[in-house]
Amino acid sequence: MVQMNLRFTEIPELEGTTDAYAGLNWSYSRREALEHCTRRYFFQYYASALPSGDFKTKVNFLRGVKNRYLRTGEIMHLMIATHFKKLKIGRNLSEDWLMKWAKDLLAEDRKYSLHIRNGGASAHQQFPPTILDEVLNGSRDDEVLLDHAEEQMLGAIHNFFRTPAFAEFRSLGASPEARIECKLSLAGFPVPVTGKIDLAAVSGAHATIVDWKIGGSSDGGTESLQLATYGLWATTEFRTDEKNVRIVKAHLTTKEVVQFNVDLNAFVNARVRILQDLERMVILHRYGKSGVIDAFTPNPQQGVCRLCPFRGVPRREGGRLCLKPI
Numbered sequence: 001m002v003q004m005n006l007r008f009t010e011i012p013e014l015e016g017t018t019d020a021y022a023g024l025n026w027s028y029s030r031r032e033a034l035e036h037c038t039r040r041y042f043f044q045y046y047a048s049a050l051p052s053g054d055f056k057t058k059v060n061f062l063r064g065v066k067n068r069y070l071r072t073g074e075i076m077h078l079m080i081a082t083h084f085k086k087l088k089i090g091r092n093l094s095e096d097w098l099m100k101w102a103k104d105l106l107a108e109d110r111k112y113s114l115h116i117r118n119g120g121a122s123a124h125q126q127f128p129p130t131i132l133d134e135v136l137n138g139s140r141d142d143e144v145l146l147d148h149a150e151e152q153m154l155g156a157i158h159n160f161f162r163t164p165a166f167a168e169f170r171s172l173g174a175s176p177e178a179r180i181e182c183k184l185s186l187a188g189f190p191v192p193v194t195g196k197i198d199l200a201a202v203s204g205a206h207a208t209i210v211d212w213k214i215g216g217s218s219d220g221g222t223e224s225l226q227l228a229t230y231g232l233w234a235t236t237e238f239r240t241d242e243k244n245v246r247i248v249k250a251h252l253t254t255k256e257v258v259q260f261n262v263d264l265n266a267f268v269n270a271r272v273r274i275l276q277d278l279e280r281m282v283i284l285h286r287y288g289k290s291g292v293i294d295a296f297t298p299n300p301q302q303g304v305c306r307l308c309p310f311r312g313v314p315r316r317e318g319g320r321l322c323l324k325p326i
Contacts, residue, residue: 020282020285020286021190021191021278021282021285023285023289024191024278024281024282024285025191025192025193025194026189026191026192026193026194026274026277026278026281027193027194027195028195028225028226028229030045030281031225031277031281033045034277034280034281034284036299036304036308037298037299037304037305037308038284038295038296038297038298038299039293039296039297039298039299039310040298040299040308040310041284041296042284042288042293042295042296043059043062043063043310043313044063045288046288046289046291047059047060047063049288049289049290049291050291050293051291055314058313059310059313062309062310062313063309064130064131065130065131065132065133065136065309066130066131066132066133066309067132067133067134067307067309068132068133068134068145068146068149069149069214069307071106071109071130071132071149072106072149072150072152072153072214073153073214074130075102075105075106075153076102076153076156076157076212076214076252077181077198077212078102078105079098079099079101079102079157079160080157080160080173080198080212081180081181081198082098083098083173084173084174084178084180084199085180087173087174088176095157095158095161095162098157099154099157099158102153102154102157103150103154105129106146106150106153108129109129109130109131109132110132110135110146111129112128112129112130112131113129113130113131113132113135113136114135116131116136117135117136117138132146133307133309134146137312152214152253153214155252155253156214156252156253157252159252159253159255160212160252163252163255165250165255165256165257166250166252166255166257169199169210169248169250172199172201172208172210173199173201173210175201177201177202178199178200178201179197179199179200179201180198180199181196181197181198182196182197182200183195183196183197184196184197184229184230184233184237185233186229186232186233186236186274187236188271189274189275189278190278191278193229193274195226195229195230195233197209197211197230197233198210198211198212199212200230200234200237202238205238205240205244206240206244206245206246207234207237207238207240207244207245207246208245208246208247208248209227209230209231209234209245209246209247209248210248210249210250211226211227211230211247211248211249211250212250212252213249213250213251213252213253214252214253215251215253215254216251216253216254216256223249224260224266225270225273225274227247227249227260228260228266228267228269228270229270229274230247231245231247231260231262231266231267231270232267232270232271234247235267242262242263242264242266242267243262245262246259246262247259247260247262248260284296
């Protein structure tokens with residue numbers, strides 16, 4: 001749960017807010033950051049409010065650092081999306097070609113991350129390689145961890161092409177009407193509610209949404225909110241009702257297809273949960289816009305901290321670390 005242990009007597013009063021929601025938006029990734037750690041949430045979404053200087057520069061640099069799970073998942077999604085998009089213009093990229101590209105991208109990331117760790121200059125190009133947390137911080141067994149992440153990524157791409165359970169989705173993605181990595185926007189909220197869907201296809205009144213996952217299945221938890229948000233979008237976008245919407249998670253590593261239970265109650269609950277998220281977000285929003293970092297309490301759980309790129313950042317310029325680096 002979000003940490004809200006605030007001592008507001010220590011936080012300066014802010015000037016009146018003409019619009020409490022101004023500049024705020026909801027996305028699943030944003031609410032996930034809020035759930036994990038409000039200090040990370042501040043660094044990720046309110047760094048622009050920090051005063052200029054070395055502290056702000058460091059925070060902005062770390063916003064682009066990704067751990068092995070985020071990066072390999074990102075590359076896996078890129079491979080699948082590229083496969084489908086090229087099919088639409090008559091090009092069929094082979095599994096081997098995409099797997100080599102994926103492997104090359106991660107190799108470039110590893111090389112560039114080591115370059116940065118050794119004091120090298122940042123690359124000045126439109127799409128520079130990604131800086132990997134494990135390499136940047138010289139984690140123990142970082143090479144082994146990254147090798148394992150790469151193996152899982154390549155296995156997921158292979159399974160996408162070869163597993164019979166995913167054949168239907170490969171066919172859907174290749175269809176002319178399929179939407180690949182399409183952006184969604186939901187109306188009826190006080191702020192923009194946005195997201196991105198991996199694959200959406202419609203046949204008659206029936207719509208199918210597929211969410212690619214590099215890992216295995218879980219108990220759902222907060223992921224059900226993400227999937228319900230997709231369903232809300234589909235009913236409006238395709239002008240159908242919830243009975244005609246199918247939402248599945250395709251777990252590429254374990255070769256599992258898990259269907260989300262779509263019903264009106266799930267959609268109603270999703271709307272309520274988004275509004276509840278916004279209640280929490282708006283409380284912190286006024287402090288974030290003014291750079292009041294003390295309003296954002298670090299999460300003390302080591303499991304959360306271990307995968308956070310900001311774990312070595314002080315609480316404030318010249319202050320103690322958010323948490324001891326691991």
